[in-house]
Amino acid sequence: MCADTPDYRSTVYLPETEFPMRAGLPAREPAWLERWETLGVYDRLREKAKEAAANGAPRKPYVLHDGPPYANGNLHIGHALNKTIKDMVVRSHQMMGFDSRYVPGWDCHGLPIEWKIEEQYRAKGLNKDDVDVVAFRQECRKFAEGWVDIQREEFKRLGVTGNWANPYLTMDFHAEAVIAQEFMKFLMNGTLYQGSKPVMWSPVEKTALAEAEVEYHDHTSHTIWVRFKPVAGLEGASVVIWTTTPWTIPQNRAVAYGEKIAYGLYRVDAVDEKSTAVAGELLVLADSVAESVKTAAKITDWTRVRDVAASEFEGVILKHPYNGVEGGNGEWDYDVPMLPGDHVTDDAGTGFVHTAPSHGDDDYQMGVKFKLPMTYNVTEDSSYRKDLPLFGGQHIFDTNGKEGPANVSNIKQLAYAGALLAKGKIKHSYPHSWRSKAPVIFRNTPQWFAAIDAKIEDGKGTYGDTIRERALKSVSELVTFTPATGRNRLHAMIEQRPDWVLSRQRAWGVPLTCFTKVGALPTDADFLLRNEEVNARIAAAFEKDGADVWYTQGFKEKILAGIVNPEDYNQVFDVLDVWFDSGSTHAFVLRDREDGVPDQIADVYLEGTDQHRGWFHSSLLQGSATIGRAPYKNVITHGFTLDEKGMKMSKSLGNTVAPQEVIKEYGADILRLWVAQADYSTDLRIGKEILKGTADSYRRLRNTLRFLMGALPAWDGKHVARDEMPELEQFILHRLAELDAQVRRDYAAFDFQAVFQAIFTFATSDLSAFYFDIRKDALYCDAPDSLERRACLSVMDHVYHALVTWLAPILPFTMEEVWLTRFPGEDSSVHLLDFAPVEAGWLNADLAARFAKTRAARRVVTGALEVERTAKTIGSSLEAAPTVYVSPELAAVIGSAQGFDTLCITSGLKISTEAAPEGAFGLDDVAGVKVVFEKAAGEKCQRCWKILPDVGTHAHPATCARCDAALSAAGL
Structure with missing residues (x-):
C-alpha cells in the first residue's frame, strides 16, 4: 500500500471468534x-x-x-x-x-x-x-x-x-x-417340556448350542459310500448311502428314499484294481448321481439292468452294515427299514439318506414320524459310550476340537464288514462353536424345550394362541423394520424354526428353576412340579441372594418344605440359554x-x-x-x-x-x-483413507460454523422481520424451514446418512459457497444499521440455532463447543435443548423457484469470470462488470441488475434482453443465458475493493459512496 493511500483496514467489521479452526x-x-x-x-x-x-x-x-x-x-x-x-x-x-x-x-x-x-x-x-x-x-x-x-x-x-x-x-x-419368573411362566403355561432330540453340541464346551452360537467355516470331512443289503427283495441288490459323518453309522436306524426320484438297478461288470466294488454285484442308485458313484467307487464298467420304482422300497428291510459283525455282540442285529422321506434329493450323494435319528434334525423328524428308536451312543465329550462294542470310548472330536479316531475306525470296520463301497474327503461349510472355534456335532441329549406350537391358555391371545402364531403376527403387523428386508428374514426364521432349546449344561447362568418327580416319565402329567407357591419362594430367594442360592446345600428342601415332600422330586441343575436371559x-x-x-x-x-x-x-x-x-x-x-x-x-x-x-x-x-x-x-468399510475423508468433511463443516461464530458477535439481538428482509435472506429462511422438515423426517426414520448429507450440503453449498460468499461484503463493509447487514445477522442467528441443534445428535462434542463459545455458563449445554423452532411461514415455494433460476443464471456469470481469471485478465470478480443476456421472462425473475451484481459478486452488471452476440459465454445445462465479459469502470474503493465510477468523489478519500457513508456514521 502506497504511503498516501488511506488504510481503512481497522474500519472493516471483520469476524472475531474464539472458536478455533483446529478442533483438537x-x-x-x-x-x-x-x-x-x-x-x-x-x-x-x-x-x-x-x-x-x-x-x-x-x-x-x-x-x-x-x-x-x-x-x-x-x-x-x-x-x-x-x-x-x-x-x-x-x-x-x-x-x-x-x-x-x-x-x-x-x-x-x-x-x-x-x-x-x-x-x-x-x-x-x-x-x-x-x-x-x-x-x-x-x-x-x-x-x-x-x-x-x-x-x-x-x-x-x-x-x-x-x-x-x-x-x-x-x-x-x-x-x-x-428371569427365573419368566422361565416359570413357560413352566406354568404348558409350553415347557423335556425332550430327547438332537441338538448342536460343542464337544469342547460340553454343552448344547443355539443357532446364534454357531458359525460356519470350511472343514474337511470324510465321505463314504456304504452298502446296505436287503434281508429279502430287490434281487439282493445293495442300497447305497452316502454320508460325510462316518461316526453316525453305529446309530443308523433307517434308510430314507424319495418317492419322486428315478432309481435304477446297476450291475457291476468291471472294476479298477483299487476298487472295493465287486464284479457282478448289484447296486440300487438314483439315476441322476449314478455316474458320480461309479467314479468314486472306481467301477470301470457296469450295466443299468432296469428301472427301480420307488414303490419297490415299501416294506423292504435292510441289514445294518455291522449286523452279525465279529465283536458286535449283537448290538446292530436289528432291522433297518426303508422309509419315504420328503427331505431326500438326488442332486448329490446316492438318492438314499442314511438315517440316524439321534444325530440330525431331518433324521429326528423321520424318527418321530415312524417311531424309530433313539440311541445314546455319544457322550458329552463326543466319545462313544464305554460299553459300545468295537468303538467304546473313541472320540469324534477331542477336547481341543481336533478329530478323534471315531471316523477312521468306522471306515475300517465298514471295509472289514464288506459294506464300504468307496471313500473320499470333501471340503465344505461346517458348523463350529463361535467361542472355542471348534467343530460341533448333532447329538441326542435330554434337553428342556419351549414348544412354540403348543396352545397357551393365558388370556393374551389377541395375536394368536401359540408362540409361533403370535411371533409371526407381530413380525407381519406390529413391527416396523429398518431396513424393510429384516421383516422377511425374521418371518422366515420364525416360520421354519423348531422348538426352542432352553437348557445348557453349564454352571454360570440362571438355572432352570423347576423340579421333576422321581420315577415319572417326561410324558407323565405329574412329571413337572407346577406350584405357584414354590415359584414365589424361588423368586423371593433369588431377589434376596441371587441365583447362586439354587446351588447351595438344602435349597430344595427349604423351597419345597410344607408344600410337597422334597424327596419325591429331583432338582434341575441345567442353566438357561443365555438368549433367554437377554430375551x-x-x-x-x-x-x-x-x-x-x-x-x-x-x-x-x-x-x-x-x-x-x-x-x-x-x-x-x-x-x-x-x-x-x-x-x-x-x-x-x-x-x-x-x-x-x-x-x-x-x-x-x-x-x-x-x-x-x-x-x-x-x-x-x-x-x-x-x-x-x-x-x-x-x-x-473403515480404514485410514476413509477416516481422512471423514476428517476432511468435518473440517469443511467446522469452517462454516467458524464463519457463523465470527460474525454473530456483531448481532444486536433483535431479529429483523422476515417480510422486511431482502429476498436473499428470505430464501435462506425458506431453506431452513425446508431443511427442518427433512431433518426431522429423516431422524424419525433413523436415516442419519440423509440427515448429515442434507445439512452438510446446506452448510457448504447454500451457506459457505453461496450465501456467506455474497454477504461478506455487507457484513464487513455496511454500516451497522444497514438493513442488509442486520437482516443477514438475523438469518445467521437462526441458522446457528438450527445447525447446532440439528448436528448435536451426530457431533455432540463439537456442537457443545459451538454452543458454549457463544453461550458460556455453568448450566449451559446444547444437549439440554430441543431442535430450534422454525416458522412454517418461512416456507416460500415461489421464491425458491425464482432463486433456482437466478442461481442457474449466476453459475453462467461465475463460469464466464472464471475463464477470465484463468487467463489472468482479472484477479477478482470485483474487477468485472459483465453484460448478461437473458430472455424478458428471466429478466423479470432476476430482477434488477444491481441486485444481481451483488449475487454475482461483481462491481457492476448489465442485464440485456437483446440477442447475445456471437461468441458470448454460456453453459450447456443453462439455456437462455449468455455472458459478455467487461471490466468494471472506475477506481478501486480502498475499503470494500469494489471498482466504481464514484470512487474518490467523497469526503473520505478513495472510497465509494457506501463506504463513505459507513465511515461517517461511525464518526470517522
Missing part, C-alpha cells in the same frame, strides 16, 4: 465428558420431562432398549458402530420433543464369560469340575463386573448418553429373579424400572443384522410367550464392519480398526461422523 478433539473431548457428568445432563432431561408433565405438556416417552453386549473384553469397532447409532436415535428423538430414555445393559451370564474363566483354569492346570460351583460362579461374576466397568468408560468416551450410573445387568439379583430383559428393564414403560414394549430394538437369529429372535419368542406379542415396535439393523478393501476384520490379518485408536488420533466426533456418513444398513 482427542485432547478436548474428555473435558466435555466431565462437564456433562457434573451437569448431570441425562438426569436433567428426565427432570425436564417431569416438569413438562406437571405443567400439562407431557413429553411422550421414547425408549430405545439396549441389546446387552457381553462383558468379556474391550470394545471393537462393531461395538462403537452399534452404540453410536443408538446414541443418535436417543439424542435426536429427545431433541424432537420426546422424553428419550436409554438404559445401557450387559449380558453377564453364559458361555462367553464362563469360557474365559475356564481358560484361566486351564492355564493354571486346574479342572473346573473340581471347584465348588458357587465359588466358580462367583469368579464369573467378578470377571463380568470388571469388564462392565471397563466397557462403560469406553462407551462413555464415544459420547454415548444414557443412564450410566444405573445400567441393567443380567446378573443383578432382581434380574435373576425375574427376558423387557420384563426386568422395561416393566420394572421407573425409566421403562409399563406395557414392556420398547420403541426401538437396534442391533447388528446377525441378531435376527439372536436377540431380536429370542426376545420375540419370549415376549410372544409371556406378553402375547413382540416387545418392540421398531427393529433397526446395521451391517458389519469391514476394512477398506471390503475384507472381514481379523486380528490374524492385522486389519482391525480399534475405536480407541481412532479416538486417540481423531477424536470421537470423527468416528461418529464416519457412522453418520455411511449407509449402516449394509456392511461398512
Whole structure:
C-alpha cells in the first residue's frame, strides 16, 4: 500500500471468534465428558420431562432398549458402530420433543464369560469340575463386573448418553429373579417340556448350542459310500448311502428314499484294481448321481439292468452294515427299514439318506414320524459310550476340537464288514462353536424345550394362541423394520424354526428353576412340579441372594418344605440359554424400572443384522410367550464392519480398526461422523483413507460454523422481520424451514446418512459457497444499521440455532463447543435443548423457484469470470462488470441488475434482453443465458475493493459512496 493511500483496514467489521479452526478433539473431548457428568445432563432431561408433565405438556416417552453386549473384553469397532447409532436415535428423538430414555445393559451370564474363566483354569492346570460351583460362579461374576466397568468408560468416551450410573445387568439379583419368573411362566403355561432330540453340541464346551452360537467355516470331512443289503427283495441288490459323518453309522436306524426320484438297478461288470466294488454285484442308485458313484467307487464298467420304482422300497428291510459283525455282540442285529422321506434329493450323494435319528434334525423328524428308536451312543465329550462294542470310548472330536479316531475306525470296520463301497474327503461349510472355534456335532441329549406350537391358555391371545402364531403376527403387523428386508428374514426364521432349546449344561447362568418327580416319565402329567407357591419362594430367594442360592446345600428342601415332600422330586441343575436371559430383559428393564414403560414394549430394538437369529429372535419368542406379542415396535439393523478393501476384520490379518485408536488420533466426533456418513444398513468399510475423508468433511463443516461464530458477535439481538428482509435472506429462511422438515423426517426414520448429507450440503453449498460468499461484503463493509447487514445477522442467528441443534445428535462434542463459545455458563449445554423452532411461514415455494433460476443464471456469470481469471485478465470478480443476456421472462425473475451484481459478486452488471452476440459465454445445462465479459469502470474503493465510477468523489478519500457513508456514521 502506497504511503498516501488511506488504510481503512481497522474500519472493516471483520469476524472475531474464539472458536478455533483446529478442533483438537482427542485432547478436548474428555473435558466435555466431565462437564456433562457434573451437569448431570441425562438426569436433567428426565427432570425436564417431569416438569413438562406437571405443567400439562407431557413429553411422550421414547425408549430405545439396549441389546446387552457381553462383558468379556474391550470394545471393537462393531461395538462403537452399534452404540453410536443408538446414541443418535436417543439424542435426536429427545431433541424432537420426546422424553428419550436409554438404559445401557450387559449380558453377564453364559458361555462367553464362563469360557474365559475356564481358560484361566486351564492355564493354571486346574479342572473346573473340581471347584465348588458357587465359588466358580462367583469368579464369573467378578470377571463380568470388571469388564462392565471397563466397557462403560469406553462407551462413555464415544459420547454415548444414557443412564450410566444405573445400567441393567443380567446378573443383578432382581434380574435373576425375574428371569427365573419368566422361565416359570413357560413352566406354568404348558409350553415347557423335556425332550430327547438332537441338538448342536460343542464337544469342547460340553454343552448344547443355539443357532446364534454357531458359525460356519470350511472343514474337511470324510465321505463314504456304504452298502446296505436287503434281508429279502430287490434281487439282493445293495442300497447305497452316502454320508460325510462316518461316526453316525453305529446309530443308523433307517434308510430314507424319495418317492419322486428315478432309481435304477446297476450291475457291476468291471472294476479298477483299487476298487472295493465287486464284479457282478448289484447296486440300487438314483439315476441322476449314478455316474458320480461309479467314479468314486472306481467301477470301470457296469450295466443299468432296469428301472427301480420307488414303490419297490415299501416294506423292504435292510441289514445294518455291522449286523452279525465279529465283536458286535449283537448290538446292530436289528432291522433297518426303508422309509419315504420328503427331505431326500438326488442332486448329490446316492438318492438314499442314511438315517440316524439321534444325530440330525431331518433324521429326528423321520424318527418321530415312524417311531424309530433313539440311541445314546455319544457322550458329552463326543466319545462313544464305554460299553459300545468295537468303538467304546473313541472320540469324534477331542477336547481341543481336533478329530478323534471315531471316523477312521468306522471306515475300517465298514471295509472289514464288506459294506464300504468307496471313500473320499470333501471340503465344505461346517458348523463350529463361535467361542472355542471348534467343530460341533448333532447329538441326542435330554434337553428342556419351549414348544412354540403348543396352545397357551393365558388370556393374551389377541395375536394368536401359540408362540409361533403370535411371533409371526407381530413380525407381519406390529413391527416396523429398518431396513424393510429384516421383516422377511425374521418371518422366515420364525416360520421354519423348531422348538426352542432352553437348557445348557453349564454352571454360570440362571438355572432352570423347576423340579421333576422321581420315577415319572417326561410324558407323565405329574412329571413337572407346577406350584405357584414354590415359584414365589424361588423368586423371593433369588431377589434376596441371587441365583447362586439354587446351588447351595438344602435349597430344595427349604423351597419345597410344607408344600410337597422334597424327596419325591429331583432338582434341575441345567442353566438357561443365555438368549433367554437377554430375551427376558423387557420384563426386568422395561416393566420394572421407573425409566421403562409399563406395557414392556420398547420403541426401538437396534442391533447388528446377525441378531435376527439372536436377540431380536429370542426376545420375540419370549415376549410372544409371556406378553402375547413382540416387545418392540421398531427393529433397526446395521451391517458389519469391514476394512477398506471390503475384507472381514481379523486380528490374524492385522486389519482391525480399534475405536480407541481412532479416538486417540481423531477424536470421537470423527468416528461418529464416519457412522453418520455411511449407509449402516449394509456392511461398512473403515480404514485410514476413509477416516481422512471423514476428517476432511468435518473440517469443511467446522469452517462454516467458524464463519457463523465470527460474525454473530456483531448481532444486536433483535431479529429483523422476515417480510422486511431482502429476498436473499428470505430464501435462506425458506431453506431452513425446508431443511427442518427433512431433518426431522429423516431422524424419525433413523436415516442419519440423509440427515448429515442434507445439512452438510446446506452448510457448504447454500451457506459457505453461496450465501456467506455474497454477504461478506455487507457484513464487513455496511454500516451497522444497514438493513442488509442486520437482516443477514438475523438469518445467521437462526441458522446457528438450527445447525447446532440439528448436528448435536451426530457431533455432540463439537456442537457443545459451538454452543458454549457463544453461550458460556455453568448450566449451559446444547444437549439440554430441543431442535430450534422454525416458522412454517418461512416456507416460500415461489421464491425458491425464482432463486433456482437466478442461481442457474449466476453459475453462467461465475463460469464466464472464471475463464477470465484463468487467463489472468482479472484477479477478482470485483474487477468485472459483465453484460448478461437473458430472455424478458428471466429478466423479470432476476430482477434488477444491481441486485444481481451483488449475487454475482461483481462491481457492476448489465442485464440485456437483446440477442447475445456471437461468441458470448454460456453453459450447456443453462439455456437462455449468455455472458459478455467487461471490466468494471472506475477506481478501486480502498475499503470494500469494489471498482466504481464514484470512487474518490467523497469526503473520505478513495472510497465509494457506501463506504463513505459507513465511515461517517461511525464518526470517522
